[in-house]
Amino acid sequence: MSRPLVEAVNVSKSFGHTEVLKGVDLQVHAGEVVCLLGPSGSGKTTFLRCVNALERIDGGWLRVDGELVGLLERGGRLHRMTDKQIAAQRRDIGMVFQRFNLFPHMTALENVVEAPCLVRREKRADAERRALALLERVGLADRVGNYPAQLSGGQQQRVAIARALAMQPKLMLFDEPTSALDPELVGEVLQVMRELAADGTTMVVVTHEVAFAREVADQVVFMDGGVVVERGTPEQVIGAPRHERTRAFLARVRSGDEG
Amino acid sequence: MTAEPGASAPEHPADAGRPGAVDAVEVRHPWRWVALAVIAVLVAMLVHLLVTNPAFDWAFTLEVMNQTAVIRGVLLGTLLMTVLAMVIGVGLGVVLAVMRLSDNPLLSGAAWVYTWFFRSVPRYVLLTFTGSLGALFAGGLSFGVPFDFLLTDALGTPELRFLNLDQATIYRLLGGYAGGVLALGLSEAAYMAEIARAGLLSVDRGQHEAAEALGMTKRQSMRRVVLPQAMRVIVPPTGNELIAMMKDTSLLSALPVTLELFYQVTQISGRTYQVLPALSAAVLYYLVLTSVLMVGQHFLEKRFGRGFGGQAAARPAAAGVALGPGGAK
Numbered sequence: 001m002s003r004p005l006v007e008a009v010n011v012s013k014s015f016g017h018t019e020v021l022k023g024v025d026l027q028v029h030a031g032e033v034v035c036l037l038g039p040s041g042s043g044k045t046t047f048l049r050c051v052n053a054l055e056r057i058d059g060g061w062l063r064v065d066g067e068l069v070g071l072l073e074r075g076g077r078l079h080r081m082t083d084k085q086i087a088a089q090r091r092d093i094g095m096v097f098q099r100f101n102l103f104p105h106m107t108a109l110e111n112v113v114e115a116p117c118l119v120r121r122e123k124r125a126d127a128e129r130r131a132l133a134l135l136e137r138v139g140l141a142d143r144v145g146n147y148p149a150q151l152s153g154g155q156q157q158r159v160a161i162a163r164a165l166a167m168q169p170k171l172m173l174f175d176e177p178t179s180a181l182d183p184e185l186v187g188e189v190l191q192v193m194r195e196l197a198a199d200g201t202t203m204v205v206v207t208h209e210v211a212f213a214r215e216v217a218d219q220v221v222f223m224d225g226g227v228v229v230e231r232g233t234p235e236q237v238i239g240a241p242r243h244e245r246t247r248a249f250l251a252r253v254r255s256g257d258e259g
Numbered sequence: 260m261t262a263e264p265g266a267s268a269p270e271h272p273a274d275a276g277r278p279g280a281v282d283a284v285e286v287r288h289p290w291r292w293v294a295l296a297v298i299a300v301l302v303a304m305l306v307h308l309l310v311t312n313p314a315f316d317w318a319f320t321l322e323v324m325n326q327t328a329v330i331r332g333v334l335l336g337t338l339l340m341t342v343l344a345m346v347i348g349v350g351l352g353v354v355l356a357v358m359r360l361s362d363n364p365l366l367s368g369a370a371w372v373y374t375w376f377f378r379s380v381p382r383y384v385l386l387t388f389t390g391s392l393g394a395l396f397a398g399g400l401s402f403g404v405p406f407d408f409l410l411t412d413a414l415g416t417p418e419l420r421f422l423n424l425d426q427a428t429i430y431r432l433l434g435g436y437a438g439g440v441l442a443l444g445l446s447e448a449a450y451m452a453e454i455a456r457a458g459l460l461s462v463d464r465g466q467h468e469a470a471e472a473l474g475m476t477k478r479q480s481m482r483r484v485v486l487p488q489a490m491r492v493i494v495p496p497t498g499n500e501l502i503a504m505m506k507d508t509s510l511l512s513a514l515p516v517t518l519e520l521f522y523q524v525t526q527i528s529g530r531t532y533q534v535l536p537a538l539s540a541a542v543l544y545y546l547v548l549t550s551v552l553m554v555g556q557h558f559l560e561k562r563f564g565r566g567f568g569g570q571a572a573a574r575p576a577a578a579g580v581a582l583g584p585g586g587a588k
Contacts, residue, residue: 087475087476103486119479148566215399
């Protein structure tokens with residue numbers, strides 16, 4: 001088997017005296033969709049943020065595409081990366097946030113074009129052509145000139161997905177992409193993500209959408225209390241959970257869905 | 260007909276018996292008419308005063324406004340000075356704000372001390388002080404390698420200085436136009452630093468993260484994402500500062516800068532004993548300048564308000580930006 005795209009071994013992370021990650025192991029292979037499930041405070045979002053160095057890990061190691069995240073090995077020692085080196089590393093990792101975080105002073109098109117032009121030094125015309133194609137792919141061809149404030153939450157999140165894809169990342173991270181959406185807008189965002197998964201995009205998705213995880217994920221990872229409690233195929237983890245904590249969580253989430 | 264009182268007959272037969280359009284008497288506002296009457300009387304009194312009082316001499320005021328020295332005062336002493344001082348103030352202020360928010364305690368401390376000092380000294384005092392600073396440089400002032408005389412002692416190197424100013428030149432520079440630009444600009448930077456800091460802090464943390472997650476460096480994210488949004492918060496108070504600065508140029512006689520509008524007008528009023536008409540010329544010029552600046556401010560606010568306000572109703576509450584629409588006026 002080839003080397004995993006994301007390789008986390010015994011990753012730990014504390015905020016002050018609170019230990020949020022207590023030794024997380026995780027592997028994501030190219031083309032795979034991994035869904036992280038777990039109650040709030042389980043550390044799944046923190047772990048996702050560590051993968052593109054939005055948070056520093058305190059222990060263990062974390063590699064993306066063979067490179068340590070935020071660190072360089074030189075002369076048998078680890079060195080922290082400079083701001084520029086971290087930025088270069090993040091270029092290949094796309095991230096979609098719970099609260100979209102679109103740039104409010106730019107139109108949908110400008111949001112998507114910005115990073116390829118500024119960071120990858122693409123020609124404006126080329127970047128715009130690709131951006132239009134991406135916006136069409138997420139179903140927003142008629143909204144390219146709108147500012148984020150003029151779009152619904154679901155449309156904003158789809159622009160955010162197009163914005164991340166514009167950098168042609170090897171890996172896409174989704175941090176609860178539908179949690180801030182009105183219920184009737186969740187479907188359109190999940191549909192876009194389903195299509196991405198079908199195209200073979202490598203994705204790590206932190207989500208509460210159990211049905212989505214069951215349908216799309218190749219690997220489901222259940223986290224609680226800063227550790228991985230259970231992992232496996234959706235059939236194993238969601239269909240036949242072995243741990244009491246997993247069962248309790250799934251029961252809670254499902255009763256919420258029906259209520 | 261079973262319709263409620265006040266409701267007109269329904270237009271559609273299917274709506275028969277259901278209430279139609281509301282036809283109600285609007286609330287009356289009698290006090291508005293009283294206020295109107297009071298203000299009308301006050302305005303009439305003011306106009307009467309301005310037109311009939313012999314202490315005003317509008318022909319003379321106009322004559323003063325047309326004097327070459329006064330017009331030069333408006334253009335060079337007031338307008339140009341304002342622009343130059345604000346350029347220093349805004350530029351240095353943004354740098355100070357970024358320093359203040361930096362992780363480096365030395366930079367943030369230095370910015371704090373700077374702001375503390377220049378906010379503490381009144382502008383009139385600062386201008387007078389600047390005019391007297393030449394006293395510090397009895398031996399003149401040189402630009403070059405610091406402490407080069409120590410190097411000369413130790414290594415026998417020649418003097419490493421490329422520009423020497425003697426004391427008279429320093430007095431002339433600091434006690435004149437350049438001193439005014441410098442003092443007002445440095446003082447303004449302290450206030451602009453606070454305004455810019457508030458603006459930078461108003462930008463949601465998620466914006467930095469989104470920019471950095473796209474592979475932008477901190478610098479790129481500041482320039483392309485954070486600053487343009489901060490500008491929306493920075494521009495309105497900066498317009499205020501600009502107008503205040505324009506009026507503070509009237510303090511320049513403390514240096515003394517004689518080129519400036521207010522000084523020129525007081526000279527004329529002293530010469531002619533026509534105090535009110537001469538000063539009215541200055542008041543009118545300040546009114547005109549402020550009006551022009553306010554128009555400029557309006558367009559700047561519109562430029563940096565892009566994407567905010569307007570269609571606020573379409574904005575979901577969960578949008579990544581926690582700022583309300585519009586902006587202060």
